[in-house]
Amino acid sequence: MNENPQKRMALIASKGTLDWAYPPFILASTAAAMDMEVGIFFTFYGLTLLNKDIDAKVAPATNPAMPMKMPFGPEGFQNIEWPIPNIIMGNVPGFETMATSFMKKTFKNKGVATVEELRDICVESGVKMYGCQMTMDVFGISQDQFIEATDVAGAASFLEFAADADISLFV
Amino acid sequence: MNEIEFNQELDCRGLNCPLPVLKTKKAIDEMAAGDVLKMISTDPGSQNDVTAWAKRTGNDILSAGHEGSDFIYYIKKN
Numbered sequence: 001m002n003e004n005p006q007k008r009m010a011l012i013a014s015k016g017t018l019d020w021a022y023p024p025f026i027l028a029s030t031a032a033a034m035d036m037e038v039g040i041f042f043t044f045y046g047l048t049l050l051n052k053d054i055d056a057k058v059a060p061a062t063n064p065a066m067p068m069k070m071p072f073g074p075e076g077f078q079n080i081e082w083p084i085p086n087i088i089m090g091n092v093p094g095f096e097t098m099a100t101s102f103m104k105k106t107f108k109n110k111g112v113a114t115v116e117e118l119r120d121i122c123v124e125s126g127v128k129m130y131g132c133q134m135t136m137d138v139f140g141i142s143q144d145q146f147i148e149a150t151d152v153a154g155a156a157s158f159l160e161f162a163a164d165a166d167i168s169l170f171v
Numbered sequence: 172m173n174e175i176e177f178n179q180e181l182d183c184r185g186l187n188c189p190l191p192v193l194k195t196k197k198a199i200d201e202m203a204a205g206d207v208l209k210m211i212s213t214d215p216g217s218q219n220d221v222t223a224w225a226k227r228t229g230n231d232i233l234s235a236g237h238e239g240s241d242f243i244y245y246i247k248k249n
Contacts, residue, residue, distance in 0.1 A: 033189070
Protein backbone atom coordinates (compact mmCIF):
# COMPACT_ATOMS: atom_id res chain seq x y z
CA MET A 1 0.00 0.00 0.00
CA ASN A 2 2.83 2.38 0.77
CA GLU A 3 5.65 2.92 -1.69
CA ASN A 4 7.77 4.77 0.85
CA PRO A 5 10.15 2.75 3.03
CA GLN A 6 8.80 2.70 6.58
CA LYS A 7 9.95 5.62 8.69
CA ARG A 8 10.67 5.41 12.35
CA MET A 9 10.06 8.04 15.06
CA ALA A 10 11.61 7.98 18.53
CA LEU A 11 10.20 10.31 21.18
CA ILE A 12 11.24 11.07 24.72
CA ALA A 13 8.35 12.23 26.93
CA SER A 14 9.83 13.85 30.02
CA LYS A 15 6.98 16.00 31.33
CA GLY A 16 3.78 15.02 33.09
CA THR A 17 1.62 18.14 33.00
CA LEU A 18 -1.54 18.25 30.90
CA ASP A 19 -0.14 20.73 28.38
CA TRP A 20 3.00 18.64 27.83
CA ALA A 21 1.09 15.35 27.76
CA TYR A 22 -0.40 16.29 24.41
CA PRO A 23 2.61 16.65 22.08
CA PRO A 24 4.02 13.13 22.41
CA PHE A 25 0.61 11.44 22.06
CA ILE A 26 -0.49 13.68 19.16
CA LEU A 27 2.75 13.10 17.29
CA ALA A 28 2.89 9.39 18.05
CA SER A 29 -0.73 8.66 17.06
CA THR A 30 -0.38 10.69 13.87
CA ALA A 31 2.96 9.14 12.94
CA ALA A 32 1.44 5.69 13.42
CA ALA A 33 -1.48 6.76 11.20
CA MET A 34 1.16 7.71 8.61
CA ASP A 35 2.46 4.12 8.76
CA MET A 36 5.55 5.02 10.79
CA GLU A 37 7.03 2.82 13.47
CA VAL A 38 6.88 4.75 16.74
CA GLY A 39 8.42 4.36 20.17
CA ILE A 40 8.04 6.70 23.15
CA PHE A 41 10.47 6.59 26.04
CA PHE A 42 8.76 7.95 29.16
CA THR A 43 11.18 9.29 31.70
CA PHE A 44 11.11 11.43 34.83
CA TYR A 45 7.71 13.18 35.16
CA GLY A 46 6.69 11.81 31.77
CA LEU A 47 6.32 8.42 33.47
CA THR A 48 3.01 9.55 34.97
CA LEU A 49 1.55 9.51 31.45
CA LEU A 50 1.77 5.71 31.57
CA ASN A 51 -0.44 5.49 34.66
CA LYS A 52 -3.70 3.64 34.07
CA ASP A 53 -5.55 6.82 35.02
CA ILE A 54 -3.80 9.95 33.86
CA ASP A 55 -4.12 12.72 36.43
CA ALA A 56 -2.26 15.43 34.52
CA LYS A 57 -2.77 19.06 35.50
CA VAL A 58 -1.59 22.27 33.96
CA ALA A 59 0.67 24.39 36.19
CA PRO A 60 0.21 28.10 35.40
CA ALA A 61 3.04 29.04 37.80
CA THR A 62 5.63 27.49 35.53
CA ASN A 63 4.04 28.65 32.28
CA PRO A 64 4.16 32.45 32.49
CA ALA A 65 3.18 32.83 28.81
CA MET A 66 0.10 30.61 29.10
CA PRO A 67 -3.00 32.45 27.90
CA MET A 68 -5.84 32.32 30.43
CA LYS A 69 -9.18 31.94 28.68
CA MET A 70 -12.71 31.15 29.74
CA PRO A 71 -14.26 27.96 28.35
CA PHE A 72 -17.82 29.28 28.44
CA GLY A 73 -19.90 32.19 27.18
CA PRO A 74 -20.04 33.73 23.70
CA GLU A 75 -17.08 33.14 21.38
CA GLY A 76 -15.85 36.74 21.70
CA PHE A 77 -15.76 36.31 25.48
CA GLN A 78 -13.99 32.95 25.21
CA ASN A 79 -11.29 34.48 23.03
CA ILE A 80 -10.41 37.18 25.59
CA GLU A 81 -6.97 36.67 27.03
CA TRP A 82 -7.30 37.52 30.72
CA PRO A 83 -4.27 39.40 32.02
CA ILE A 84 -3.86 37.50 35.28
CA PRO A 85 -0.47 38.15 36.87
CA ASN A 86 1.73 35.09 37.22
CA ILE A 87 2.12 35.75 40.94
CA ILE A 88 -1.61 35.16 41.35
CA MET A 89 -1.76 32.17 39.00
CA GLY A 90 1.10 30.58 40.87
CA ASN A 91 0.04 31.29 44.43
CA VAL A 92 -3.73 31.43 44.78
CA PRO A 93 -4.89 28.08 46.20
CA GLY A 94 -7.01 26.15 43.74
CA PHE A 95 -5.86 28.12 40.73
CA GLU A 96 -4.12 25.10 39.25
CA THR A 97 -7.25 22.97 39.54
CA MET A 98 -9.33 25.72 37.98
CA ALA A 99 -6.85 26.30 35.14
CA THR A 100 -6.76 22.54 34.51
CA SER A 101 -10.52 22.24 34.27
CA PHE A 102 -10.68 25.33 32.02
CA MET A 103 -8.04 23.88 29.71
CA LYS A 104 -9.83 20.53 29.51
CA LYS A 105 -13.14 22.29 28.81
CA THR A 106 -11.60 24.53 26.13
CA PHE A 107 -9.98 21.53 24.43
CA LYS A 108 -13.30 19.71 24.47
CA ASN A 109 -15.09 22.75 23.04
CA LYS A 110 -12.58 22.88 20.20
CA GLY A 111 -12.97 19.20 19.33
CA VAL A 112 -9.54 18.17 20.61
CA ALA A 113 -9.24 14.57 21.80
CA THR A 114 -8.46 13.88 25.44
CA VAL A 115 -4.98 12.66 26.34
CA GLU A 116 -6.48 9.27 27.26
CA GLU A 117 -8.17 8.96 23.86
CA LEU A 118 -4.94 9.75 22.05
CA ARG A 119 -3.01 7.30 24.20
CA ASP A 120 -5.59 4.56 23.47
CA ILE A 121 -5.18 5.20 19.75
CA CYS A 122 -1.38 4.99 20.17
CA VAL A 123 -1.69 1.61 21.89
CA GLU A 124 -4.19 0.33 19.29
CA SER A 125 -1.90 1.35 16.46
CA GLY A 126 1.13 -0.38 17.92
CA VAL A 127 3.13 2.53 19.32
CA LYS A 128 5.80 1.11 21.63
CA MET A 129 5.69 2.52 25.16
CA TYR A 130 8.89 2.33 27.17
CA GLY A 131 9.01 3.22 30.87
CA CYS A 132 12.39 4.36 32.13
CA GLN A 133 13.62 1.74 34.60
CA MET A 134 15.95 4.10 36.45
CA THR A 135 13.28 6.76 37.08
CA MET A 136 10.87 4.07 38.23
CA ASP A 137 13.44 2.91 40.78
CA VAL A 138 14.17 6.46 41.94
CA PHE A 139 10.50 7.39 42.35
CA GLY A 140 9.50 3.97 43.71
CA ILE A 141 7.08 3.29 40.88
CA SER A 142 6.12 -0.27 39.98
CA GLN A 143 5.06 -1.43 36.54
CA ASP A 144 1.68 -2.55 37.95
CA GLN A 145 0.42 1.02 37.94
CA PHE A 146 1.12 1.45 34.23
CA ILE A 147 -1.02 0.49 31.26
CA GLU A 148 -0.38 -3.03 30.01
CA ALA A 149 1.31 -1.93 26.79
CA THR A 150 4.28 -0.62 28.78
CA ASP A 151 7.72 -2.16 28.43
CA VAL A 152 10.36 -1.24 30.94
CA ALA A 153 13.65 -0.18 29.40
CA GLY A 154 16.87 1.69 29.99
CA ALA A 155 18.81 4.35 28.08
CA ALA A 156 20.67 1.83 25.93
CA SER A 157 17.44 0.11 24.84
CA PHE A 158 15.92 3.42 23.79
CA LEU A 159 19.07 4.49 21.96
CA GLU A 160 19.20 1.18 20.11
CA PHE A 161 15.67 1.93 18.84
CA ALA A 162 16.46 5.62 18.21
CA ALA A 163 19.71 4.88 16.34
CA ASP A 164 17.66 3.86 13.31
CA ALA A 165 15.02 6.55 13.69
CA ASP A 166 14.29 9.13 11.01
CA ILE A 167 12.70 11.49 13.53
CA SER A 168 13.84 11.91 17.14
CA LEU A 169 12.29 14.45 19.47
CA PHE A 170 12.65 15.28 23.14
CA VAL A 171 9.44 16.55 24.70
CA MET B 172 -17.27 17.19 -7.23
CA ASN B 173 -20.59 15.75 -6.09
CA GLU B 174 -20.51 13.24 -8.92
CA ILE B 175 -17.67 11.22 -7.45
CA GLU B 176 -18.93 7.86 -6.25
CA PHE B 177 -17.87 6.77 -2.82
CA ASN B 178 -18.18 3.60 -0.76
CA GLN B 179 -18.15 5.09 2.69
CA GLU B 180 -18.65 8.47 4.35
CA LEU B 181 -16.82 9.73 7.42
CA ASP B 182 -18.08 12.79 9.28
CA CYS B 183 -15.27 14.55 11.14
CA ARG B 184 -17.12 17.85 11.61
CA GLY B 185 -16.16 19.58 14.85
CA LEU B 186 -13.06 17.48 15.39
CA ASN B 187 -9.66 19.08 15.68
CA CYS B 188 -6.12 17.99 14.84
CA PRO B 189 -5.13 15.18 14.76
CA LEU B 190 -8.52 13.40 14.96
CA PRO B 191 -9.65 13.85 11.31
CA VAL B 192 -6.42 12.19 10.13
CA LEU B 193 -6.59 9.43 12.76
CA LYS B 194 -10.23 8.62 11.94
CA THR B 195 -9.51 8.74 8.21
CA LYS B 196 -6.68 6.25 8.68
CA LYS B 197 -8.91 3.93 10.69
CA ALA B 198 -11.68 4.07 8.10
CA ILE B 199 -9.29 3.51 5.17
CA ASP B 200 -7.72 0.52 6.94
CA GLU B 201 -11.10 -1.18 7.06
CA MET B 202 -11.86 -0.57 3.38
CA ALA B 203 -10.84 -2.56 0.33
CA ALA B 204 -8.23 -1.37 -2.17
CA GLY B 205 -9.84 0.81 -4.79
CA ASP B 206 -12.66 1.93 -2.49
CA VAL B 207 -13.34 5.62 -2.05
CA LEU B 208 -13.89 7.37 1.28
CA LYS B 209 -15.73 10.67 1.48
CA MET B 210 -14.46 12.58 4.52
CA ILE B 211 -15.97 15.82 5.77
CA SER B 212 -14.04 18.04 8.18
CA THR B 213 -14.51 21.54 9.57
CA ASP B 214 -10.84 21.80 10.58
CA PRO B 215 -9.06 24.18 8.17
CA GLY B 216 -5.79 22.48 9.12
CA SER B 217 -7.10 19.30 7.52
CA GLN B 218 -6.38 20.83 4.09
CA ASN B 219 -2.64 20.41 4.58
CA ASP B 220 -2.79 17.46 6.95
CA VAL B 221 -4.99 15.17 4.88
CA THR B 222 -2.80 15.86 1.85
CA ALA B 223 0.39 15.11 3.80
CA TRP B 224 -1.15 11.96 5.28
CA ALA B 225 -2.29 10.70 1.87
CA LYS B 226 1.11 11.37 0.32
CA ARG B 227 2.90 9.50 3.09
CA THR B 228 0.54 6.53 3.13
CA GLY B 229 0.29 6.26 -0.65
CA ASN B 230 -3.46 6.90 -0.93
CA ASP B 231 -4.96 9.18 -3.59
CA ILE B 232 -7.01 12.28 -2.97
CA LEU B 233 -9.39 12.29 -5.90
CA SER B 234 -10.91 15.60 -4.94
CA ALA B 235 -10.60 18.20 -2.19
CA GLY B 236 -12.97 21.10 -1.95
CA HIS B 237 -15.18 23.02 0.44
CA GLU B 238 -18.81 23.90 0.86
CA GLY B 239 -19.47 26.57 3.47
CA SER B 240 -17.44 25.58 6.52
CA ASP B 241 -17.08 21.96 5.38
CA PHE B 242 -13.91 20.67 3.77
CA ILE B 243 -14.75 17.62 1.69
CA TYR B 244 -12.27 15.01 0.57
CA TYR B 245 -12.66 11.98 -1.64
CA ILE B 246 -9.84 9.58 -0.86
CA LYS B 247 -9.15 6.44 -2.84
CA LYS B 248 -7.50 3.60 -0.99
CA ASN B 249 -4.53 2.13 -2.82
